[in-house]
Amino acid sequence: MRKMAICAVLAFCFMVGWTTLPQHAQAGLEWRTIKDVDLKTEPLDISMSDDGQLLFILTSGEILVYSVREEKIKNRIPVEKDFDRLTYSPKAKALTISSSAKKALQIILLEYIQEIDITGHPYKGPEDAPVTIAVFTDYQ
Numbered sequence: 626m627r628k629m630a631i632c633a634v635l636a637f638c639f640m641v642g643w644t645t646l647p648q649h650a651q652a653g654l655e656w657r658t659i660k661d662v663d664l665k666t667e668p669l670d671i672s673m674s675d676d677g678q679l680l681f682i683l684t685s686g687e688i689l690v691y692s693v694r695e696e697k698i699k700n701r702i703p704v705e706k707d708f709d710r711l712t713y714s715p716k717a718k719a720l721t722i723s724s725s726a727k728k729a730l731q732i733i734l735l736e737y738i739q740e741i742d743i744t745g746h747p748y749k750g751p752e753d754a755p756v757t758i759a760v761f762t763d764y765q
Contacts, residue, residue, distance in 0.1 A: 675715030683711035683722060
């Protein structure tokens with residue numbers, strides 16, 4: 626009787642331990658390459674925007690801003706060649722670059738510009754004005 630009680634306690638402890646310990650399951654993983662990008666220069670660090678539309682690529686002397694949707698480099702931000710690390714802050718919409726050699730840090734605030742095509746619409750003022758204010762008054 627005593628042996629059965631010991632076996633029952635051991636079996637209970639084994640089952641409690643087995644069910645409460647984290648279980649590791651083997652899961653399959655599938656992947657596919659969606660794009661190869663030839664940068665023509667060595668990437669030092671990369672970071673992606675919060676919406677996944679822009680990829681910031683730090684190279685020696687500049688940050689390449691790659692548009693994932695358009696599959697091309699849209700902008701180049703010049704920086705000193707000593708910078709070797711890059712991070713992106715989605716809340717601040719800022720890039721932070723750092724240099725371990727110079728022990729320096731730089732924060733670059735990004736301001737996104739939305740282009741509005743007003744071709745064929747009436748306008749007031751010079752056609753080549755640097756600022757355009759569009760007023761949509763014909764909508765109800």
